[in-house]
Amino acid sequence: MRKLLKILRYKRHIIDPKALLTLELVGGLILFYFIFADITLLIDSIRVMYIFGFAIIAGNHRLFAHNSWPCPTWLKRLILLVSTLSLHGPVLAWVAVHRQHHHMSDQEGDPHSPLHKSRLWVQFLSYTYPPDLRYSLDLYKDKWQRAMFDFYWVINIVFAVILFLINPVFVAVWLAATFLAQMQAFAVNALAHNTPWFLFPTKEKSTKDASRNVPILALINGGEGWHLNHHLKPWKWYFGEKWWQFDLTGVQIFITLLLTKPSYLLDLYHKRKNNVIAN
Numbered sequence: 001m002r003k004l005l006k007i008l009r010y011k012r013h014i015i016d017p018k019a020l021l022t023l024e025l026v027g028g029l030i031l032f033y034f035i036f037a038d039i040t041l042l043i044d045s046i047r048v049m050y051i052f053g054f055a056i057i058a059g060n061h062r063l064f065a066h067n068s069w070p071c072p073t074w075l076k077r078l079i080l081l082v083s084t085l086s087l088h089g090p091v092l093a094w095v096a097v098h099r100q101h102h103h104m105s106d107q108e109g110d111p112h113s114p115l116h117k118s119r120l121w122v123q124f125l126s127y128t129y130p131p132d133l134r135y136s137l138d139l140y141k142d143k144w145q146r147a148m149f150d151f152y153w154v155i156n157i158v159f160a161v162i163l164f165l166i167n168p169v170f171v172a173v174w175l176a177a178t179f180l181a182q183m184q185a186f187a188v189n190a191l192a193h194n195t196p197w198f199l200f201p202t203k204e205k206s207t208k209d210a211s212r213n214v215p216i217l218a219l220i221n222g223g224e225g226w227h228l229n230h231h232l233k234p235w236k237w238y239f240g241e242k243w244w245q246f247d248l249t250g251v252q253i254f255i256t257l258l259l260t261k262p263s264y265l266l267d268l269y270h271k272r273k274n275n276v277i278a279n
């Protein structure tokens with residue numbers, strides 16, 4: 001165990017935040033260029049953003065960090081690969097940072113609380129927070145997770161070369177899409193805690209942290225804006241608690257379950273009907 005922890009302490013330095021930040025900047029500049037010069041490429045980037053967005057929100061967050069829905073192994077591997085290509089850093093690191101956020105929410109030691117760090121830092125620089133991989137020890141046991149971590153840059157460089165050989169424009173669309181997906185996901189960290197008043201945050205129940213439900217944010221980032229709900233019940237894959245709290249990612253997960261694990265949904269339905277589970 002001690003040897004494993006030593007390896008993890010060393011391994012967290014494999015991911016150079018400067019490289020991720022540079023790619024984030026390049027993606028942002030390309031996107032800026034698309035906005036003014038090529039609207040079709042902008043639309044393509046938004047389309048690809050949704051694919052990366054699903055991998056981050058339904059995958060990194062609701063599946064890998066919280067284990068909230070039963071995913072078939074083949075789909076888990078696919079989501080892991082797409083997430084790796086979204087340039088959010090390796091899943092192991094993402095999950096470690098996120099679990100630490102839940103563990104120490106808005107206290108000292110929260111990796112990205114806008115109460116302790118500036119909102120701009122949370123939005124653009126949270127990469128620079130070194131992950132404490134002890135938080136993702138369970139995932140580390142999976143050889144696919146380890147491979148995606150150890151060969152993170154190799155996989156992304158190979159992917160970039162393949163895209164470039166097919167069509168160099170694809171590399172630009174890829175980087176612009178990863179930037180958009182990053183902004184979409186990081187907006188929750190920056191804006192769903194200590195939320196500015198003009199986003200009309202609500203707090204229906206009290207929590208020790210500063211998380212809020214932010215309907216505007218929920219609309220633009222696939223339901224993640226129901227952040228207070230999520231902090232109260234992190235084990236749930238559907239974040240809406242009231243009928244009008246629409247959660248796009250929750251619906252996508254529901255459709256995925258309907259296609260791959262209908263028996264699970266049926267079982268869930270019976271348990272709720274018989275009040276075996278309360279939520």
Ligand SMILES: [Zn+2]
Nearest residue numbers: 101193211227
């Ligand atoms: Zn939070």
Ligand SMILES: [Zn+2]
Nearest residue numbers: 061098102234
């Ligand atoms: Zn979470």
